[in-house]
Amino acid sequence: MFKVLVSDPISDLGIQQLMDAADVQVDKKTGLSEDELTAIIGEYDGLLVRSQTRVTERIMNAGTNLKVVGRAGVGVDNIDLEAATKRGIVVINAPDGNTITTAEHTFAMMIALARHIPQAYAKTIGGSWDRKSFLGVELRNKTLGVMGMGRIGSEVAKRAKAFGMNILAFDPFLTEERADKLGVSLSSVDNIIRNADFITVHTPLTPETRHMIARPQFEVMKRGMRIVNCARGGIIDERALVEAIDEGIVAGAAFDVFEHEPPESDHPFLTHPKVIVTPHLGASTIEAQENVAIDVSEQVLHILRNEPFKNAVNFPLVAASVMNKLQPYFSLGEKLGSVAAQITAHAVKEIHVDYAGELAEVDTQALTRYIVKGVLERHLGNEVNIVNSMHLAKSRDLHVVVSQTPKTKDFTNLVTVTLKTQNGLERIVAGTLLLGYGERIVRLDKFPVDISPEGHLILISHNDKPGIIGRVGTLLGENDVNIASMQVGRKVIGGEAIMLLTVDKDVPKDVLIKLTGLAELNTAQQIALG
Numbered sequence: 001m002f003k004v005l006v007s008d009p010i011s012d013l014g015i016q017q018l019m020d021a022a023d024v025q026v027d028k029k030t031g032l033s034e035d036e037l038t039a040i041i042g043e044y045d046g047l048l049v050r051s052q053t054r055v056t057e058r059i060m061n062a063g064t065n066l067k068v069v070g071r072a073g074v075g076v077d078n079i080d081l082e083a084a085t086k087r088g089i090v091v092i093n094a095p096d097g098n099t100i101t102t103a104e105h106t107f108a109m110m111i112a113l114a115r116h117i118p119q120a121y122a123k124t125i126g127g128s129w130d131r132k133s134f135l136g137v138e139l140r141n142k143t144l145g146v147m148g149m150g151r152i153g154s155e156v157a158k159r160a161k162a163f164g165m166n167i168l169a170f171d172p173f174l175t176e177e178r179a180d181k182l183g184v185s186l187s188s189v190d191n192i193i194r195n196a197d198f199i200t201v202h203t204p205l206t207p208e209t210r211h212m213i214a215r216p217q218f219e220v221m222k223r224g225m226r227i228v229n230c231a232r233g234g235i236i237d238e239r240a241l242v243e244a245i246d247e248g249i250v251a252g253a254a255f256d257v258f259e260h261e262p263p264e265s266d267h268p269f270l271t272h273p274k275v276i277v278t279p280h281l282g283a284s285t286i287e288a289q290e291n292v293a294i295d296v297s298e299q300v301l302h303i304l305r306n307e308p309f310k311n312a313v314n315f316p317l318v319a320a321s322v323m324n325k326l327q328p329y330f331s332l333g334e335k336l337g338s339v340a341a342q343i344t345a346h347a348v349k350e351i352h353v354d355y356a357g358e359l360a361e362v363d364t365q366a367l368t369r370y371i372v373k374g375v376l377e378r379h380l381g382n383e384v385n386i387v388n389s390m391h392l393a394k395s396r397d398l399h400v401v402v403s404q405t406p407k408t409k410d411f412t413n414l415v416t417v418t419l420k421t422q423n424g425l426e427r428i429v430a431g432t433l434l435l436g437y438g439e440r441i442v443r444l445d446k447f448p449v450d451i452s453p454e455g456h457l458i459l460i461s462h463n464d465k466p467g468i469i470g471r472v473g474t475l476l477g478e479n480d481v482n483i484a485s486m487q488v489g490r491k492v493i494g495g496e497a498i499m500l501l502t503v504d505k506d507v508p509k510d511v512l513i514k515l516t517g518l519a520e521l522n523t524a525q526q527i528a529l530g
């Protein structure tokens with residue numbers, strides 16, 4: 001039975017599938033302090049949060065059973081991703097479910113800002129019929145600068161077009177083609193700053209976007225412009241903004257997010273007549289909260305059940321079409337890594353992976369993680385998984401080098417794993433998927449072989465002399481080890497050769513030692529595969 005803790009208010013309807021799952025127990029405990037969460041997290045396999053719970057390194061470290069942290073929303077700035085990755089905890093989010101809701105909130109804020117709605121409301125219900133103080137502006141024919149044209153930015157732009165606004169947009173990934181399609185003008189940050197009547201930001205908060213609008217930008221802004229932040233506090237420098245409003249550069253600002261949430265009671269935004277605020281309500285609609293909770297619950301279930309999952313923040317993004325090509329190779333890749341590690345006696349300094357054939361044309365990052373996991377598992381055991389395998393390799397100064405060979409002579413696809421050791425030795429294992437035969441190891445060092453990577457294997461290196469196969473068979477038989485299949489590989493008659501045997505059970509160490517005592521036999525190693 002898996003245990004999942006929901007530590008923020010998350011839609012009940014959205015997490016229904018988790019609650020209905022026979023193999024999952026869901027506990028809801030909201031408003032816990034870091035100490036309280038640290039004390040209980042060890043019991044849980046999964047943790048579901050919104051933006052209130054700060055999932056710190058301390059909580060991750062105490063989560064000894066934790067496999068997944070699910071964020072019912074987009075931003076994961078409340079989750080220590082590095083700590084999660086180190087511990088192999090998958091962090092997933094729900095990037096699509098609250099897009100429209102947040103775009104609509106941005107629009108609500110922009111219109112409220114243009115027409116002073118919150119200020120007028122407050123005055124009206126206070127008993128004053130003031131029609132002079134709240135002269136607004138139209139959106140029509142105004143220039144809107146959109147910084148960040150991802151999911152939300154693009155939806156805001158679409159709505160702005162319907163309002164007759166001209167849109168200048170900037171995003172490092174926005175191409176001319178996409179800008180044309182969206183009906184926006186691809187612009188520079190500087191051009192937006194100097195020319196926009198309204199600016200709205202829709203980027204994540206990163207070292208690059210932190211204070212991307214600050215004193216130097218306000219100094220060159222169009223006088224009387226208005227600014228909206230429904231993305232993340234800190235993208236716009238709050239202090240510099242208040243100065244710019246007081247200097248008459250900025251006519252007004254609408255903020256849903258703050259550098260520190262909730263803001264201190266003396267935060268200047270809370271009393272400034274030209275600033276309107278909401279308490280991080282961008283995603284707060286019934287629809288969005290259900291959507292994100294459904295998405296995140298579904299993925300948490302997949303992760304707990306060891307099934308393929310999507311939207312992992314600390315795992316490479318893989319397009320569905322690429323995933324379809326890669327997925328069949330995940331298990332093979334892990335086995336190739338494992339075989340290579342098991343036959344390598346010395347400390348490894350480099351894992352070289354070559355993808356040949358069709359695999360050379362796709363992004364294989366996810367597959368490489370499985371291979372690296374297979375290599376590291378020999379020494380690190382359960383500590384390593386596909387989330388932390390690259391991190392663990394790096395932290396051990398183990399280089400992972402990937403190459404692509406577009407053409408393969410004999411196979412549609414070929415994955416070759418080479419482990420290079422400190423003392424200059426190399427061990428090579430290559431494998432493929434053969435139609436009708438499944439996973440095959442097709443090369444071991446310089447020898448072509450053809451064997452299924454499963455169960456218990458014995459790798460023997462020997463001299464290609466008559467009688468050696470018989471002697472090995474007899475010795476294993478005498479020790480009650482049944483041979484299921486055997487492959488012999490050699491480059492030249494009478495030269496170096498290898499024997500790869502599949503046997504039915506674990507081979508005791510003393511039998512391996514006896515094997516190495518046979519004439520013309522050099523080494524005998526056992527390889528165990530799940």
Ligand SMILES: NC(=O)C1=CN([C@@H]2O[C@H](COP(=O)(O)OP(=O)(O)OC[C@H]3O[C@@H](n4cnc5c(N)ncnc54)[C@H](O)[C@@H]3O)[C@@H](O)[C@H]2O)C=CC1
Nearest residue numbers: 074075102148149150151152171202203204230231282283
């Ligand atoms: N107020 C609220 O309740 C909500 C806030 N958000 C926040 O809104 C923001 C946008 O969310 P989505 O559109 O879903 O994310 P997204 O990932 O689809 O889009 C973000 C875009 O920002 C762009 N970007 C990154 N650095 C940039 C830079 N220096 N200049 C310009 N563009 C840059 C990226 O290329 C990307 O296209 C995020 O910060 C998210 O956390 C999201 C949902 C609700």
Ligand SMILES: O=C(O)CCC(=O)C(=O)O
Nearest residue numbers: 050051073074075283284
């Ligand atoms: O959970 C929430 O309401 C916050 C939404 C948000 O900021 C996000 O999804 O990035």
